[in-house]
Amino acid sequence: MTTTKNKADLYTIMQDRKSVRVYDPTFKIPQAELEEIIQAATSAPSSSNLQAWRFLVIQDEAVKTELRAIANNQEQVETSSAVIAVLGNAEMYQQVEQIYSQNVAEGHMGEAQKDLMISNTLRLYPSAPLEVRKNIATFDAGLISMQLMLIAKEKGYDTVTMxxxxxxxxxxxxxxxAHIFPVVLIAVGKGAAPAYGSSRLPLNDIARFI
Structure with missing residues:
Protein backbone atom coordinates (compact mmCIF):
# COMPACT_ATOMS: atom_id res chain seq x y z
CA MET A 1 0.00 0.00 0.00
CA THR A 2 2.82 2.40 0.92
CA THR A 3 4.68 1.60 -2.30
CA THR A 4 1.63 2.47 -4.40
CA LYS A 5 1.20 5.77 -2.57
CA ASN A 6 4.88 6.69 -3.03
CA LYS A 7 4.68 5.91 -6.75
CA ALA A 8 1.57 8.04 -7.14
CA ASP A 9 3.27 10.91 -5.32
CA LEU A 10 6.31 10.65 -7.58
CA TYR A 11 4.25 10.61 -10.75
CA THR A 12 2.24 13.61 -9.57
CA ILE A 13 5.41 15.58 -8.89
CA MET A 14 6.83 14.60 -12.27
CA GLN A 15 3.66 15.72 -14.06
CA ASP A 16 3.31 18.93 -12.06
CA ARG A 17 6.89 20.07 -12.56
CA LYS A 18 6.93 22.52 -15.45
CA SER A 19 9.45 25.05 -16.72
CA VAL A 20 8.28 28.24 -15.03
CA ARG A 21 9.68 31.53 -16.34
CA VAL A 22 7.61 34.11 -14.45
CA TYR A 23 8.40 34.42 -10.74
CA ASP A 24 7.28 36.45 -7.76
CA PRO A 25 10.34 38.65 -7.15
CA THR A 26 9.28 39.35 -3.54
CA PHE A 27 9.33 35.66 -2.56
CA LYS A 28 12.56 34.39 -1.05
CA ILE A 29 13.42 30.78 -0.25
CA PRO A 30 15.40 30.53 3.01
CA GLN A 31 18.99 29.47 2.44
CA ALA A 32 18.50 26.54 4.81
CA GLU A 33 15.87 25.13 2.43
CA LEU A 34 18.10 25.61 -0.60
CA GLU A 35 20.78 23.68 1.28
CA GLU A 36 18.28 20.90 2.03
CA ILE A 37 17.28 20.66 -1.64
CA ILE A 38 20.87 20.38 -2.84
CA GLN A 39 21.84 17.94 -0.09
CA ALA A 40 18.88 15.69 -0.89
CA ALA A 41 19.69 15.83 -4.61
CA THR A 42 23.18 14.44 -3.99
CA SER A 43 21.65 10.96 -3.72
CA ALA A 44 21.75 11.02 -7.54
CA PRO A 45 24.10 8.49 -9.15
CA SER A 46 27.44 9.53 -10.62
CA SER A 47 30.25 7.89 -12.57
CA SER A 48 32.34 5.79 -10.16
CA ASN A 49 30.57 7.70 -7.36
CA LEU A 50 33.00 10.58 -7.93
CA GLN A 51 30.22 13.18 -7.65
CA ALA A 52 31.66 15.51 -10.29
CA TRP A 53 29.09 18.21 -9.54
CA ARG A 54 29.58 21.53 -7.82
CA PHE A 55 27.08 24.33 -7.14
CA LEU A 56 27.15 28.09 -7.01
CA VAL A 57 23.95 29.42 -5.44
CA ILE A 58 23.27 33.02 -6.37
CA GLN A 59 20.82 34.88 -4.12
CA ASP A 60 22.23 38.41 -4.03
CA GLU A 61 20.02 40.75 -6.06
CA ALA A 62 22.86 42.79 -7.53
CA VAL A 63 24.70 39.66 -8.61
CA LYS A 64 21.53 38.25 -10.19
CA THR A 65 21.21 41.47 -12.18
CA GLU A 66 24.75 40.96 -13.45
CA LEU A 67 24.01 37.34 -14.25
CA ARG A 68 20.92 38.29 -16.26
CA ALA A 69 23.16 40.08 -18.76
CA ILE A 70 25.34 36.97 -19.04
CA ALA A 71 22.25 34.77 -19.45
CA ASN A 72 20.80 36.41 -22.57
CA ASN A 73 18.59 38.76 -20.55
CA GLN A 74 16.33 35.96 -19.28
CA GLU A 75 13.94 37.56 -16.80
CA GLN A 76 13.75 34.58 -14.44
CA VAL A 77 17.43 34.98 -13.57
CA GLU A 78 16.59 38.21 -11.79
CA THR A 79 13.07 37.55 -10.48
CA SER A 80 13.46 34.01 -9.10
CA SER A 81 14.41 33.52 -5.48
CA ALA A 82 17.80 32.06 -6.41
CA VAL A 83 19.74 30.74 -9.35
CA ILE A 84 21.59 27.49 -8.77
CA ALA A 85 24.50 27.17 -11.17
CA VAL A 86 25.29 23.49 -11.65
CA LEU A 87 28.99 23.12 -12.38
CA GLY A 88 31.11 20.20 -13.53
CA ASN A 89 34.44 19.17 -12.04
CA ALA A 90 36.80 17.79 -14.70
CA GLU A 91 39.23 16.66 -12.00
CA MET A 92 36.66 14.65 -10.09
CA TYR A 93 39.17 11.87 -9.38
CA GLN A 94 41.13 14.05 -6.94
CA GLN A 95 38.69 13.29 -4.10
CA VAL A 96 38.55 9.54 -4.72
CA GLU A 97 40.36 8.64 -1.49
CA GLN A 98 38.04 10.83 0.59
CA ILE A 99 34.95 9.40 -1.09
CA TYR A 100 35.88 5.73 -0.77
CA SER A 101 37.25 6.11 2.75
CA GLN A 102 33.87 7.55 3.68
CA ASN A 103 32.21 4.56 2.01
CA VAL A 104 34.18 2.27 4.32
CA ALA A 105 33.44 4.41 7.39
CA GLU A 106 29.71 4.26 6.61
CA GLY A 107 29.81 0.49 6.12
CA HIS A 108 29.15 0.45 2.37
CA MET A 109 32.28 -1.55 1.48
CA GLY A 110 35.39 -3.15 2.91
CA GLU A 111 39.01 -1.99 2.74
CA ALA A 112 39.92 -4.36 -0.10
CA GLN A 113 37.13 -3.07 -2.33
CA LYS A 114 38.01 0.51 -1.43
CA ASP A 115 41.65 0.01 -2.42
CA LEU A 116 40.61 -1.58 -5.72
CA MET A 117 38.21 1.26 -6.57
CA ILE A 118 40.81 3.91 -5.75
CA SER A 119 43.45 2.11 -7.80
CA ASN A 120 41.13 1.73 -10.81
CA THR A 121 40.02 5.35 -10.63
CA LEU A 122 43.55 6.74 -10.46
CA ARG A 123 44.56 4.48 -13.33
CA LEU A 124 41.75 5.52 -15.66
CA TYR A 125 40.54 9.05 -14.93
CA PRO A 126 43.72 11.19 -14.84
CA SER A 127 44.88 9.82 -18.20
CA ALA A 128 41.48 10.26 -19.88
CA PRO A 129 41.30 13.21 -22.30
CA LEU A 130 39.86 16.42 -20.84
CA GLU A 131 36.89 16.24 -23.22
CA VAL A 132 36.01 12.77 -21.97
CA ARG A 133 36.18 13.87 -18.33
CA LYS A 134 34.07 16.95 -19.10
CA ASN A 135 31.49 14.75 -20.83
CA ILE A 136 31.32 12.52 -17.75
CA ALA A 137 30.91 15.50 -15.44
CA THR A 138 28.25 17.03 -17.70
CA PHE A 139 26.25 13.80 -17.75
CA ASP A 140 26.40 13.54 -13.96
CA ALA A 141 25.39 17.21 -13.63
CA GLY A 142 22.31 16.44 -15.72
CA LEU A 143 21.33 13.59 -13.41
CA ILE A 144 21.53 15.68 -10.28
CA SER A 145 19.85 18.67 -11.94
CA MET A 146 16.68 16.71 -12.67
CA GLN A 147 16.64 15.28 -9.17
CA LEU A 148 17.12 18.75 -7.71
CA MET A 149 14.15 20.13 -9.65
CA LEU A 150 11.86 17.30 -8.56
CA ILE A 151 12.83 17.81 -4.93
CA ALA A 152 12.19 21.55 -5.26
CA LYS A 153 8.74 20.82 -6.70
CA GLU A 154 7.96 18.44 -3.85
CA LYS A 155 8.69 21.35 -1.50
CA GLY A 156 6.29 23.58 -3.42
CA TYR A 157 8.80 25.56 -5.49
CA ASP A 158 9.04 26.10 -9.22
CA THR A 159 12.10 25.78 -11.44
CA VAL A 160 13.42 26.18 -14.94
CA THR A 161 16.74 25.07 -16.41
CA MET A 162 18.74 27.37 -18.65
CA ALA A 178 40.24 25.91 -14.85
CA HIS A 179 38.89 22.44 -14.03
CA ILE A 180 35.44 23.72 -12.94
CA PHE A 181 33.00 24.64 -15.71
CA PRO A 182 29.33 25.70 -15.86
CA VAL A 183 26.75 23.23 -17.17
CA VAL A 184 23.29 24.70 -16.54
CA LEU A 185 21.56 27.39 -14.50
CA ILE A 186 18.44 26.48 -12.51
CA ALA A 187 16.11 29.29 -11.45
CA VAL A 188 14.09 28.37 -8.36
CA GLY A 189 11.32 30.29 -6.66
CA LYS A 190 7.55 30.80 -6.52
CA GLY A 191 5.87 30.99 -9.90
CA ALA A 192 3.74 34.08 -10.57
CA ALA A 193 2.14 32.77 -13.76
CA PRO A 194 1.39 29.25 -14.98
CA ALA A 195 3.88 27.53 -17.21
CA TYR A 196 3.00 26.63 -20.78
CA GLY A 197 2.00 23.04 -21.32
CA SER A 198 4.10 21.01 -23.72
CA SER A 199 3.52 17.92 -25.83
CA ARG A 200 5.58 14.75 -25.94
CA LEU A 201 6.31 12.48 -28.88
CA PRO A 202 4.42 9.16 -28.93
CA LEU A 203 6.23 6.21 -27.39
CA ASN A 204 6.36 4.46 -30.76
CA ASP A 205 8.44 7.36 -32.12
CA ILE A 206 11.08 7.21 -29.42
CA ALA A 207 11.34 3.61 -28.20
CA ARG A 208 11.96 0.25 -29.85
CA PHE A 209 11.46 -3.01 -27.99
CA ILE A 210 13.28 -6.11 -29.26
Missing part, protein backbone atom coordinates in the same frame (compact mmCIF):
# COMPACT_ATOMS: atom_id res chain seq x y z
CA UNK A 163 21.52 26.31 -20.97
CA UNK A 164 21.42 29.56 -22.92
CA UNK A 165 24.07 31.67 -21.27
CA UNK A 166 27.62 32.74 -22.01
CA UNK A 167 29.63 30.06 -20.26
CA UNK A 168 32.97 31.78 -20.81
CA UNK A 169 31.73 35.04 -19.30
CA UNK A 170 30.15 33.11 -16.43
CA UNK A 171 33.42 31.35 -15.63
CA UNK A 172 35.28 34.65 -15.80
CA UNK A 173 32.78 36.60 -13.65
CA UNK A 174 32.71 33.99 -10.91
CA UNK A 175 36.42 33.20 -11.13
CA UNK A 176 35.98 29.47 -11.65
CA UNK A 177 39.17 27.37 -11.51
Missing amino acids: GGFDKEKFAERFELP
